[in-house]
Amino acid sequence: MGKKWLGRVQAGLYGVVNGRFCIALLLVFVMECIMVDGTSEFLREWNLRITPWMLPHYFSDGLFRVYYGFIVCYMYADVPFMSRSEMLRVIRYGRFRWAVAKEGVIGLRSVLMAVWLWIWSVLLYIPHLTFSRDWGTAIRSLSYTLANTEKYAIWGGGSASILGRYEPIQALLLCMGLLVAVTVMIGLIMMMLSLYAGRTVAITAAMVLSGLAIDLSGRPMIMKLYYISPYTWLDVGCYDRQAFVINRYPGLQYVCSITGMLIIIFTIMIVMRMKRTEFKWNNEEA
Amino acid sequence: MVENTDQKMEQESRQPVIRVQKAEKYFGKQKVLSDVNLDCYAGEITGIVGHNGSGKTVLFKCICGYFYLDAGMIQVNGKEMNKGQDMLQNAGVIIEEPAFMGNSSGMRNLECLYCIRHAYDREHLEAVMMKVGLDPKSKKRVKNYSMGMRQRLAIAQAIMEDQEILILDEPMNGLDKNGVAEMREVFQELKQRGKTILLASHNKEDIDVLCDHVYEMEMGVLRPVR
Numbered sequence: 145m146g147k148k149w150l151g152r153v154q155a156g157l158y159g160v161v162n163g164r165f166c167i168a169l170l171l172v173f174v175m176e177c178i179m180v181d182g183t184s185e186f187l188r189e190w191n192l193r194i195t196p197w198m199l200p201h202y203f204s205d206g207l208f209r210v211y212y213g214f215i216v217c218y219m220y221a222d223v224p225f226m227s228r229s230e231m232l233r234v235i236r237y238g239r240f241r242w243a244v245a246k247e248g249v250i251g252l253r254s255v256l257m258a259v260w261l262w263i264w265s266v267l268l269y270i271p272h273l274t275f276s277r278d279w280g281t282a283i284r285s286l287s288y289t290l291a292n293t294e295k296y297a298i299w300g301g302g303s304a305s306i307l308g309r310y311e312p313i314q315a316l317l318l319c320m321g322l323l324v325a326v327t328v329m330i331g332l333i334m335m336m337l338s339l340y341a342g343r344t345v346a347i348t349a350a351m352v353l354s355g356l357a358i359d360l361s362g363r364p365m366i367m368k369l370y371y372i373s374p375y376t377w378l379d380v381g382c383y384d385r386q387a388f389v390i391n392r393y394p395g396l397q398y399v400c401s402i403t404g405m406l407i408i409i410f411t412i413m414i415v416m417r418m419k420r421t422e423f424k425w426n427n428e429e430a
Numbered sequence: 431m432v433e434n435t436d437q438k439m440e441q442e443s444r445q446p447v448i449r450v451q452k453a454e455k456y457f458g459k460q461k462v463l464s465d466v467n468l469d470c471y472a473g474e475i476t477g478i479v480g481h482n483g484s485g486k487t488v489l490f491k492c493i494c495g496y497f498y499l500d501a502g503m504i505q506v507n508g509k510e511m512n513k514g515q516d517m518l519q520n521a522g523v524i525i526e527e528p529a530f531m532g533n534s535s536g537m538r539n540l541e542c543l544y545c546i547r548h549a550y551d552r553e554h555l556e557a558v559m560m561k562v563g564l565d566p567k568s569k570k571r572v573k574n575y576s577m578g579m580r581q582r583l584a585i586a587q588a589i590m591e592d593q594e595i596l597i598l599d600e601p602m603n604g605l606d607k608n609g610v611a612e613m614r615e616v617f618q619e620l621k622q623r624g625k626t627i628l629l630a631s632h633n634k635e636d637i638d639v640l641c642d643h644v645y646e647m648e649m650g651v652l653r654p655v656r
Contacts, residue, residue, distance in 0.1 A: 158531070158542050228529035232587060235494060235523055236546040238516045419514050423496040 158233075159225070159245075160252045168219035169260055175211055176202075176261070180268040182298040187282055189296075193274035194282040196266040197312035200319035201283065203378040204303035206359030213330075213354025213375045219253065220331045223338040223346055228425040243418035247411055250331035251324075258323040262316070279312050305381035318380050318396075325403045326374045332410035339417040370394055374403070445508065447472050447595060447626040448493060453502035455488055455650075462488045464650040466502070470643075472594075475617065475627040477641030478652070479634065485650040486630040490525055490599050493628070494518045506595070521595040522588035527580070527603070532573030536583045537566050543587050558590040563612055577604030585613060589620065596620065596627045602636055614639060 179202060187194055202208050225246050234242045266273065274280065279287075286293075287302030306315050330350055337346035357375030370376050370393055377399040384395045446469035455463035462485050470476045480486050491497045493504055495517040504511040506518055530539045540555050559566035562582040572583065581604045588596060601617075602610050610633075617640055621627060631637055637644055644656040 228526075229531060231496075231525065232523070232528055232543055233546065234496070235517045235521065236543060238519075239495075240516065419516075420498075422498060423491075 159230075159249050160256070164222055165219060165253055165256075168215050168257070171215045171218070172212070172257065172261060173264055175208070175215070176264045176268055179208065179299050182296045183286065183301060184269070184272065186286070186296040186298060187269070187272040190285075192272065192282040192285065193280065194269050194272050195274060195276050195278065195280035195312065196269075197279060197283060197316055198269070198302075199262050199265040200306050200310075200315040200380050201287070201302045202261075202265060202300045203319060203323075204306060204381055205300035206357060206376075208300045209357035209375040209378060210354055212378075213357050214351070216257075216327055216330050217334075217347060217350040217354055219257070220250070220334045220350070221343075221347055223331075223335045223343060224421075225249070225335075226423055226425050231423070231425055234423060239418050240415060243415045246335065247332065247414060250335065251328050254324045254327035254331065257327055258320050261323065262320060277312065279307055283307070303379070303381045305385065309381060315380055319378065322378055322380070322399070322403070325400075325407065326378060329374060329403055329407050329410070332407060332414065336410045336413050336417070339414060339421055371398075377403070444471055446470055446505075447507055448628065449505040450489070450493070451503050451505075453489070453492065453499050453504065455485075455492060455497065456500050462650050463492070463499070466650070466652045468645065468652060470626050470628050472626050473621060473624045474642040475621050475629055475640050477637040477644045478628070478630045478647055479632070479637055479644065479655070480630070480647035484647045485652075486647050487526060487599055488650075489647070489652070490523075490597050490628070490630065494521065494523055494525065494597055496525075518595070518597075520593050521597055522591060522593040523597045524584045524588050524601050525597070525599045528584040528587070530572045530580070530583065533571055535569050536564055536572055536575070536579070536586075537568075539572060539583065540587055540590060544590055548591065555590060558586050561589075561616065562586045563609065578606055578609055581605055582609065582613075585616070589616070594625060596625055596629075598627065598629045600630055600632065602631060602633060610636070 183194075183198075186192075203212075230242075237245060272282070283302050284307065286298065287304045287307050293301050309315075310318070330353065333353075334346040334350050337349055353374060356369055356373035370382075376382070377394070382393045383399070385393045448468070448470040450466055450468040453463050453466040453468075454461065466485075466489060468476070468489075478486050478489070488497065492499055493506070493511070495511055495515060498513040511518065530536075531542065534542075537555065537559060540559065541550065541552075544550070544555060556566040562585050564579065564582050564586065572580065575583065581601070585598075585601055588598065588601075596617075598617075602613060605613060614636070617627060617629070621640075629636075629640065641656075643654070645652050646655050
């Protein structure tokens with residue numbers, strides 16, 4: 145019984161961790177190393193200790209969101225996962241189960257990516273790390289003092305609006321949950337588009353969505369784009385915030401309902417399409 | 431003459447496991463299968479010969495359910511494989527050069543495929559590996575396999591689930607003389623056990639030795655030879 149269970153888990157896990165996913169994890173690691181650089185300098189000079197709640201603050205930075213978007217785009221660029229090594233698996237799974245398994249792979253990769261992001265947002269601060277349920281002095285200083293950002297070339301230092309709205313654990317859990325949901329949604333959008341319109345369209349759409357993640361707050365005329373820019377929803381400090389007189393950021397309720405609804409719709413569309421699609425295999429290694 | 435007539439009558443009374451009728455398939459405007467008719471029976475090996483690009487692989491893909499026909503029909507065990515139908519069940523398949531997980535051993539590859547539909551059974555998989563002449567204990571990665579070893583592994587994955595139907599596209603590719611002889615024995619044994627085998631090969635000798643019925647495919651048209 146144990147062997148049966150183990151074998152099936154192993155079979156299911158195939159395709160979750162492939163070369164492309166490992167490179168995506170490496171890119172995230174490099175991006176976080178660059179982010180930590182300036183902040184570590186600041187912490188060292190002022191002899192401050194930082195708490196493990198930095199991840200939600202990273203996503204308040206537009207450039208970080210854009211880079212993350214591009215990494216997600218790369219991670220799922222092999223949609224609709226029709227590498228020839230899948231040929232022998234499809235006939236054993238059947239179309240429906242294979243499509244569901246691939247959707248599961250997208251989900252699992254998204255969870256692993258979110259955990260990976262959080263782990264390195266903690267581990268890379270190890271010489272300056274302290275554990276507290278509070279935000280801590282370091283994050284407060286980074287969030288409220290712009291002078292630090294310029295002096296130490298800090299990237300994604302902190303967001304005062306997150307501090308004003310959430311407890312640290314609350315902000316982290318919300319950010320992680322949305323991170324998984326948005327990453328799943330992007331993966332599903334890409335898979336769905338690749339089945340209906342081709343892989344080029346899928347990758348182009350994902351790149352456009354990544355580009356939309358840039359900070360639009362200084363440009364009131366195009367701020368409405370926040371409503372169709374999933375990566376900006378990862379900035380948990382901006383919900384319902386008034387920006388200029390005419391604009392308001394989307395609320396958490398809008399973000400959650402749209403994300404949930406689209407995940408369900410895309411999941412169904414993928415399964416429906418998979419029933420009628422013809423498998424044209426490519427030679428990419430999984 | 432009388433014997434031939436008896437054989438024909440016996441065949442007509444039997445139900446084919448795979449029946450292809452008036453099959454047509456287009457890629458864009460190009461017709462790749464044209465009015466293809468084919469019956470395959472249990473306990474027999476049906477062979478298809480033909481040049482590269484003649485349409486053999488497309489026909490096999492249509493039978494397996496990777497592609498759908500534009501006209502005509504495919505029946506497997508009396509069940510029609512229409513558009514929207516699932517993949518062919520109960521079939522072991524080799525189509526083109528199968529791709530495996532290059533960084534894993536042959537045994538690991540078989541385990542991953544076997545466990546999709548069956549409980550893990552190491553002893554059985556080891557026996558299958560040995561049957562096709564591969565060492566189940568070898569840690570050698572598949573990307574370092576020779577072409578012949580890859581082909582043996584492909585045959586292993588096709589036969590490991592003891593499926594009723596075997597669709598084998600060029601199963602002898604890359605095998606040396608001994609390998610070909612060993613695999614012929616394997617296929618003969620499977621035939622004796624009542625499996626339905628559809629086989630495509632460039633090698634006339636394979637077809638002559640193994641097949642009960644032979645068809646030739648040219649430009650998408652299939653015609654009986656024997």
